[in-house]
Amino acid sequence: xxxxxxxxxxxxxxxxxxxxxxxxxxxxxxxxxxxxxxxxxxxxxxxxxxxxxxxxxxxxxxxxxxxxxxxxxxxxxxxxxxxxxxxxxxxxxxxxxxxxxxxxxxxxxxxxxxxxxxxxxxxxxxxxxxxxxxxxxxxxxxxxxxxxxxxxxxxxxxxxxxxxxxxxxxxxxxxxxxxxxxxxxxxxxxxxxxxxxxxxxxxxxxxxxxxxxxxxxxxxxxxxxxxxxxxxxxxxxxxxxxxxxxxxxxxxxxxxxxxxxxxxxxxxxxxxxxxxxxxxxxxxxxxxxxxxxxxxxxxxxxxxxxxxxxxxxxxxxxxxxxxxxxxxxxxxxxxxxxxxxxxxxxxxxxxxxxxxxxxxxxxxxxxxxxxxx
Numbered sequence: 001x002x003x004x005x006x007x008x009x010x011x012x013x014x015x016x017x018x019x020x021x022x023x024x025x026x027x028x029x030x031x032x033x034x035x036x037x038x039x040x041x042x043x044x045x046x047x048x049x050x051x052x053x054x055x056x057x058x059x060x061x062x063x064x065x066x067x068x069x070x071x072x073x074x075x076x077x078x079x080x081x082x083x084x085x086x087x088x089x090x091x092x093x094x095x096x097x098x099x100x101x102x103x104x105x106x107x108x109x110x111x112x113x114x115x116x117x118x119x120x121x122x123x124x125x126x127x128x129x130x131x132x133x134x135x136x137x138x139x140x141x142x143x144x145x146x147x148x149x150x151x152x153x154x155x156x157x158x159x160x161x162x163x164x165x166x167x168x169x170x171x172x173x174x175x176x177x178x179x180x181x182x183x184x185x186x187x188x189x190x191x192x193x194x195x196x197x198x199x200x201x202x203x204x205x206x207x208x209x210x211x212x213x214x215x216x217x218x219x220x221x222x223x224x225x226x227x228x229x230x231x232x233x234x235x236x237x238x239x240x241x242x243x244x245x246x247x248x249x250x251x252x253x254x255x256x257x258x259x260x261x262x263x264x265x266x267x268x269x270x271x272x273x274x275x276x277x278x279x280x281x282x283x284x285x286x287x288x289x290x291x292x293x294x295x296x297x298x299x300x301x302x303x304x305x306x307x308x309x310x311x312x313x314x315x316x317x318x319x320x321x322x323x324x325x326x327x328x329x330x331x332x333x334x335x336x337x338x339x340x341x342x343x344x345x346x347x348x349x350x351x352x353x354x355x356x357x358x359x360x361x362x363x364x365x366x367x368x369x370x371x372x373x
Contacts, residue, residue, distance in 0.1 A: 005145050006117060007090040009128070009154070009161075015091075016124045017117035020145075023162060024111055030213050081147060092143040092152055092163065100138050103153060106172050109165040114154075125161065132156040140166075192248035199255040 005020035034043040047056045064073040116125040132139065132155060139154035143163070151166035222229045 001113075005112075007092060007143070008117075009114070010091050010093045010141075011124070011128055012094075014124050014128075016128065017121045018092075018114040018125070018161075019117045020163070021113045021115065022110075023113045028213070029210070030216050086144050086149060089144045092141050092154070094139045094141040094154070096140050097132075097135070097137040098140055099136070100155070103138065103140075103166070104172065107151070107166040107169075109150070109167055112163045112165075114161040114163050128154075129156045129159075129161050132161075186245075189244055189248065192245065192252060196248060196252045196255060199252055 001021045003019040003021055007018060007020070009016040009018055035041060036043055047058075047061060048054070049056050063076045063078075065076050066073045114125075116122045128139075141152050141154070142149060143152045143165075144150075145165070151168060153164045153166055155162055155164070219229050
């Protein structure tokens with residue numbers, strides 16, 4: 001990497017010479033050149049003087065300052081700027097050490113790596129880095145780079161010191177014009193939102209890539225080969241979320257890998273008024289159906305449990321003679337005699353029952369005749 005600024009860090013009475021390197025690379029992003037659509041030739045940028053209409057070479061281009069609300073332009077030279085009292089022109093002066101949470105991310109502008117400039121700077125450089133890590137603080141200071149002074153934040157990162165240029169507080173616009181009016185949030189909606197946040201899991205930086213850049217590269221490759229670019233799949237239209245709770249529930253199921261069904265294709269759902277009665281009726285029907293199926297399963301399960309019990313009892317009765325003693329023939333004979341006795345007893349019991357029933361009928365008839373007389 002090429003150093004873009006050489007200076008020093010003023011840490012109390014300690015001075016740390018450093019070199020500055022750009023920490024970000026924006027050349028990988030998609031950029032286009034302007035062309036003449038008629039013949040495809042590039043369109044050049046030329047610096048034209050508004051007074052005489054002639055092209056101005058780069059060596060004749062200077063600086064000027066136009067006060068706000070005034071048409072007058074005051075020429076400013078590099079010598080004028082060099083004579084300005086700017087103690088931060090070559091020094092990053094640390095003013096305070098604060099918690100990282102106190103820095104508004106909106107103030108973050110550009111990022112730079114700082115490296116020790118020379119062997120003598122290695123020890124104080126390491127000391128400042130270790131102190132920031134151990135104390136869990138960031139340093140706030142001021143630095144002048146490329147002709148302007150700005151706030152700067154120093155922090156330890158990956159074994160190095162990183163400097164972030166910060167915007168001045170008056171450069172941050174207030175958010176009063178974009179804040180919505182008071183909106184009531186229910187507790188279950190907040191719970192679902194937090195559940196969705198937890199279910200999305202951690203972010204893997206290795207999976208982050210520029211889909212748009214890849215699509216542009218594929219488009220260019222297809223045009224170079226004389227092929228027709230493949231039309232991308234139509235993106236889903238913006239969903240109109242009416243029932244926030246239902247949309248959050250579907251989002252949670254989708255984040256956990258559950259099957260959301262056909263309804264997951266769009267977050268649009270039925271309005272709340274018409275949805276309440278229908279959902280109540282559906283839930284009641286589902287509960288009754290579930291109860292009937294559950295009772296049927298229990299009845300079927302009970303029947304299947306009782307059948308083996310009878311079979312087991314029959315097996316035990318059949319095997320009982322063997323365990324008692326002894327002989328298969330004797331057991332079979334005893335079984336036959338027992339069966340015949342049981343049959344005879346059953347016949348006699350049925351005859352006695354029939355006799356009793358006839359007697360009762362006769363008695364009832366006599367009682368009816370007496371009452372009629």
